[in-house]
Amino acid sequence: MSQSMSLPGEPVPVRVLSPGKVAVNLLLILCALFFLSPMIWLLVASVDTQASQQLEWPTLTLHQFEIAFNRNNMRALGNSLMLSIVATCVATIPSSIAAYSFSRHKIPGKNGILLSILFLSGVPISILIIPIYQIFQWADCLSLIPTAVFLGVTAMPFEIYVIKNAIDAIPLDLEEAARIEQASIVRILVRVIAPLCLPGIMAAAIYGFINTWGNFLPPLVLITDTVQQPSPVAIFGFMTADVVNYGAIAAYSLVYSTPVIILYIVMARLFRGGFVLGGAVK
Amino acid sequence: MPNVRFEHVSKLFGDHVAIRDLNFEIKEGEFVVFVGPSGCGKTTTLRMLAGLETPSYGKVWIGDKDVTLAPPGERDISMVFQSYALFPHMSVYKNLAFGPEVRGMQKSLISERVHQVAEMLDLGKLLHRRPSELSGGQRQRIALGRMMIRQPKIFLLDEPLSNLDAALRTTMRSEIMELQRRLAVTTVYVTHDQVEAMTMGDRIAVFKDGSILQIDTPRQLYQNPTNKFVACFVGSPKMNILPGSLSGRATAVKLGFAGGSIAFDAGRLAQPLALEEREVEVGIRPQDLHWIKDAPSRCGHRLGGVVSNIETTGPETYVVVDIQGTSIVSKFPSFPDIKFGQTVELALDLDDIYLFDRASGDNILGNRDKPTQADTKLPWAAG
Amino acid sequence: MVSSHSDILKGRRIDGRRFDSASLAFLSPAGLLLFLLFLGPVVYSFYLGFTNLQLIGPHSTNFWFTGSVNLKSMFRNEEFYHSLYITMIFVVGSGAIGSTIGGLVLALLMQAGAPVFRGIVGAAAMLSCILPPVTVAVMWHASTSAGGVFPFLLGLPHVEFLYNYPMTVVSVANIWWLCGLSMLMFSAALRNISHEMIEAALLERASAYQRFIRIILPSLRPTIVTSALLMCLLSFGNFTLIFLMTGGGPANATNILPLYSYVQGFTFHRLGFGALLGNVIILLSAILGSLFVLIGYLSTRRATSVKKAGE
Numbered sequence: 001m002s003q004s005m006s007l008p009g010e011p012v013p014v015r016v017l018s019p020g021k022v023a024v025n026l027l028l029i030l031c032a033l034f035f036l037s038p039m040i041w042l043l044v045a046s047v048d049t050q051a052s053q054q055l056e057w058p059t060l061t062l063h064q065f066e067i068a069f070n071r072n073n074m075r076a077l078g079n080s081l082m083l084s085i086v087a088t089c090v091a092t093i094p095s096s097i098a099a100y101s102f103s104r105h106k107i108p109g110k111n112g113i114l115l116s117i118l119f120l121s122g123v124p125i126s127i128l129i130i131p132i133y134q135i136f137q138w139a140d141c142l143s144l145i146p147t148a149v150f151l152g153v154t155a156m157p158f159e160i161y162v163i164k165n166a167i168d169a170i171p172l173d174l175e176e177a178a179r180i181e182q183a184s185i186v187r188i189l190v191r192v193i194a195p196l197c198l199p200g201i202m203a204a205a206i207y208g209f210i211n212t213w214g215n216f217l218p219p220l221v222l223i224t225d226t227v228q229q230p231s232p233v234a235i236f237g238f239m240t241a242d243v244v245n246y247g248a249i250a251a252y253s254l255v256y257s258t259p260v261i262i263l264y265i266v267m268a269r270l271f272r273g274g275f276v277l278g279g280a281v282k
Numbered sequence: 283m284p285n286v287r288f289e290h291v292s293k294l295f296g297d298h299v300a301i302r303d304l305n306f307e308i309k310e311g312e313f314v315v316f317v318g319p320s321g322c323g324k325t326t327t328l329r330m331l332a333g334l335e336t337p338s339y340g341k342v343w344i345g346d347k348d349v350t351l352a353p354p355g356e357r358d359i360s361m362v363f364q365s366y367a368l369f370p371h372m373s374v375y376k377n378l379a380f381g382p383e384v385r386g387m388q389k390s391l392i393s394e395r396v397h398q399v400a401e402m403l404d405l406g407k408l409l410h411r412r413p414s415e416l417s418g419g420q421r422q423r424i425a426l427g428r429m430m431i432r433q434p435k436i437f438l439l440d441e442p443l444s445n446l447d448a449a450l451r452t453t454m455r456s457e458i459m460e461l462q463r464r465l466a467v468t469t470v471y472v473t474h475d476q477v478e479a480m481t482m483g484d485r486i487a488v489f490k491d492g493s494i495l496q497i498d499t500p501r502q503l504y505q506n507p508t509n510k511f512v513a514c515f516v517g518s519p520k521m522n523i524l525p526g527s528l529s530g531r532a533t534a535v536k537l538g539f540a541g542g543s544i545a546f547d548a549g550r551l552a553q554p555l556a557l558e559e560r561e562v563e564v565g566i567r568p569q570d571l572h573w574i575k576d577a578p579s580r581c582g583h584r585l586g587g588v589v590s591n592i593e594t595t596g597p598e599t600y601v602v603v604d605i606q607g608t609s610i611v612s613k614f615p616s617f618p619d620i621k622f623g624q625t626v627e628l629a630l631d632l633d634d635i636y637l638f639d640r641a642s643g644d645n646i647l648g649n650r651d652k653p654t655q656a657d658t659k660l661p662w663a664a665g
Numbered sequence: 666m667v668s669s670h671s672d673i674l675k676g677r678r679i680d681g682r683r684f685d686s687a688s689l690a691f692l693s694p695a696g697l698l699l700f701l702l703f704l705g706p707v708v709y710s711f712y713l714g715f716t717n718l719q720l721i722g723p724h725s726t727n728f729w730f731t732g733s734v735n736l737k738s739m740f741r742n743e744e745f746y747h748s749l750y751i752t753m754i755f756v757v758g759s760g761a762i763g764s765t766i767g768g769l770v771l772a773l774l775m776q777a778g779a780p781v782f783r784g785i786v787g788a789a790a791m792l793s794c795i796l797p798p799v800t801v802a803v804m805w806h807a808s809t810s811a812g813g814v815f816p817f818l819l820g821l822p823h824v825e826f827l828y829n830y831p832m833t834v835v836s837v838a839n840i841w842w843l844c845g846l847s848m849l850m851f852s853a854a855l856r857n858i859s860h861e862m863i864e865a866a867l868l869e870r871a872s873a874y875q876r877f878i879r880i881i882l883p884s885l886r887p888t889i890v891t892s893a894l895l896m897c898l899l900s901f902g903n904f905t906l907i908f909l910m911t912g913g914g915p916a917n918a919t920n921i922l923p924l925y926s927y928v929q930g931f932t933f934h935r936l937g938f939g940a941l942l943g944n945v946i947i948l949l950s951a952i953l954g955s956l957f958v959l960i961g962y963l964s965t966r967r968a969t970s971v972k973k974a975g976e
Contacts, residue, residue, distance in 0.1 A: 021777070025782055028774050028785075035792075038801075038804035045807070053807035054812040055813070100969070105683065124950065127947055129930075130940045131713055134713065149702070151704055153702040174367050181357060181432075183384045205821070214797035231799075236799070249803055277360035351679065
């Protein structure tokens with residue numbers, strides 16, 4: 001029973017459509033088309049036996065995915081995983097410790113140093129390739145692990161910035177209260193600081209992981225052994241081969257891109273979940 | 283043996299002198315309140331006692347140990363922060379157990395202590411909740427619990443009640459006082475609320491601009507304030523201040539104020555009048571200014587003025603009277619029959635006035651020791 | 666109790682600023698790594714740019730400082746100026762300007778549009794910018810070759826878009842990839858514009874256009890500058906997209922500086938020359954970065970002085 005039946009007065013007409021609104025929504029549909037078309041191609045081609053660059057009705061098959069999961073390709077994926085995990089550890093652990101110092105300690109010239117660090121995070125990595133290649137060649141480490149360390153270092157400036165912001169948000173009161181209870185600096189870091197800035201550290205770590213996972217040029221140049229190459233280089237190989245199997249490339253690209261999408265969703269959840277500070281400060 | 287001693291302590295932040303030559307002592311088991319307007323240095327002094335700030339000059343003693351440079355953990359003190367500083371990611375139990383765990387107490391002993399303290403503060407059923415799930419009053423009690431669980435030499439409290447609503451504040455105030463009485467631990471309490479200070483402290487230190495103007499019992503602060511600032515700070519509504527002048531010498535001294543001049547007993551002055559003329563300020567509390575229709579017989583002196591404002595609080599009415607250009611607040615009976623712009627006559631007993639030097643603000647009267655109207659309402663007036 | 670300032674505040678303060686030696690311990694792992702593998706190589710690159718280092722051959726082990734040989738070679742090289750020119754188009758045109766405007770338009774459209782489209786476009790734009798660059802390159806390579814999605818949608822299915830209009834396609838791909846991030850920044854900034862300001866303008870009968878120019882755009886100024894700077898730098902670093910789609914061609918049509926540097930170093934073995942080109946990139950990004958910061962600073966200064974004049 002609608003309540004409006006019992007109310008006096010003439011109902012006011014509601015304006016639903018206006019030319020402006022129609023135009024806006026049409027434009028939005030066009031934008032959606034613009035963004036989604038290449039992605040739709042990727043999805044369709046990955047399940048098509050006769051995939052080409054055309055967007056056509058697929059002859060459904062899982063064969064392309066079988067190729068994507070073959071031994072060589074899986075090894076490349078494994079290399080990507082190894083590369084990203086090592087790089088993330090190399091980046092995140094020193095960055096967290098440095099970020100704490102930047103947040104809490106008195107350091108001469110701190111603001112200048114922080115600004116330079118922020119500036120470093122905007123430097124394109126391609127300029128470092130040649131000198132690093134020289135250094136690695138001289139040190140005979142043109143392989144996976146040293147490359148992973150290098151990629152970790154390139155992610156450090158941004159990670160320091162993110163983690164420092166997370167630590168800044170923790171009230172100083174908590175550390176002072178712990179100091180009054182005779183807690184040592186290690187205990188304060190482990191029991192008080194780390195749990196509270198964990199979302200920030202995780203976000204920084206996920207950034208480091210995604211950054212390394214998607215990196216193409218450094219592994220191309222710095223890893224000489226094809227057996228150790230990660231997925232981006234493998235995909236490059238497929239694209240420049242004599243015979244290009246679009247279907248397999250599409251399927252493999254999908255598999256390769258999935259971890260990134262999952263991690264991004266996790267990161268978005270972390271920030272929406274907010275921080276655990278409610279209740280610490282009145 | 284005094285429990286706390288500050289010896290010529292000063293603190294500078296950059297070039298700014300935040301604390302200036304502080305010297306005071308606190309006895310064992312005393313409840314001392316630091317009170318003053320914001321920015322006066324009371325919290326900084328507390329933090330220097332806690333070890334969270336280091337003095338620029340001077341020495342701090344706890345018991346017979348020089349703790350000036352000692353870190354907070356070595357001073358055997360515990361503190362309630364203004365923000366409570368509860369660990370948000372730990373349960374109430376873990377918050378309380380944090381200190382004992384750090385000091386390596388056995389688990390069974392910790393559990394016993396925590397339950398004991400929780401019982402005392404009525405937190406027993408909340409031990410497994412997180413601070414974020416609890417109300418302001420409950421969080422405040424957890425902070426108190428964390429302070430008490432260790433049994434240190436000194437309790438420090440930094441404006442713990444300032445964010446609670448008025449009703450809760452009064453309840454918590456008496457709870458804290460009862461706690462301190464029971465545990466008999468030396469306590470230093472910081473607040474900006476002079477009513478809180480007067481009701482809670484054994485002695486009160488009034489801070490202004492980085493110095494302690496006076497550290498005394500509430501009664502002394504009320505009856506014998508050392509200067510105008512203390513006199514106006516303590517007591518609500520504020521003491522009225524009128525410009526005046528003392529003239530004459532020896533026994534024939536005249537006091538001129540509010541358009542009139544009266545003979546003044548020079549014996550009431552702390553020191554004999556040095557100059558022929560001296561600019562002063564006359565202080566009189568609103569409670570000591572009565573409506574002529576309602577005044578006790580001892581109030582001989584009359585003042586006349588025009589009503590400029592009437593403020594009723596229910597049981598009391600404070601009327602603002604314009605006397606020779608100065609606004610004077612005076613206490614009238616509840617809902618009196620007067621109107622704005624009406625001329626009224628006020629009566630006061632000259633024994634109730636205070637005299638302050640106009641330039642320095644110092645109280646120039648000698649000590650008085652007489653019960654005032656307000657005495658009967660305060661607990662320490664019984665003796 | 667108040668003593669004179671001078672006689673009690675003499676001597677050395679005991680709360681002197683002690684540099685906490687613990688901070689050295691905290692900063693050294695990160696600092697060491699950054700110096701060895703980031704800052705050090707940048708400095709080394711500056712040196713290498715002026716040597717005759719080769720990838721393989723006689724000068725790969727025996728190389729030496731050659732002064733301005735590389736420099737002169739660079740300035741005499743027509744391809745260098747061409748590369749510089751298209752780098753500017755790519756980085757500033759497609760990156761700073763294109764993506765910023767695209768993101769702004771997208772954010773505005775989404776604010777005004779129906780919730781269902783808002784959700785779809787928002788998700789699609791976000792997805793486009795988080796996908797790995799390699800995947801984006803694969804998608805766009807296929808979508809802009811003859812018969813691909815975009816030629817088909819634009820009604821010219823037999824035209825090789827990528828081969829015939831390489832710079833355009835690559836620039837649009839760059840915008841496609843960066844828009845999502847720009848849109849995110851502008852959406853957040855738009856949400857922060859006080860609704861009451863807009864309502865006050867509505868009361869003054871301001872049209873949508875006037876509201877946009879007078880209220881919304883000025884409030885977005887800092888975001889515009891930040892977005893332009895960020896997109897500019899990200900475009901500079903976007904080696905993968907162009908390399909995988911065109912390899913720098915056809916005939917150097919998309920040979921932006923990062924690719925030029927790589928090809929010179931690793932295909933033609935002229936590592937010294939490649940390093941010099943890398944130094945040019947550093948210089949360029951520093952200049953562009955400072956330019957944007959300057960523009961941002963000047964425009965906020967003008968805004969506050971106008972505000973002061975009005976007070």
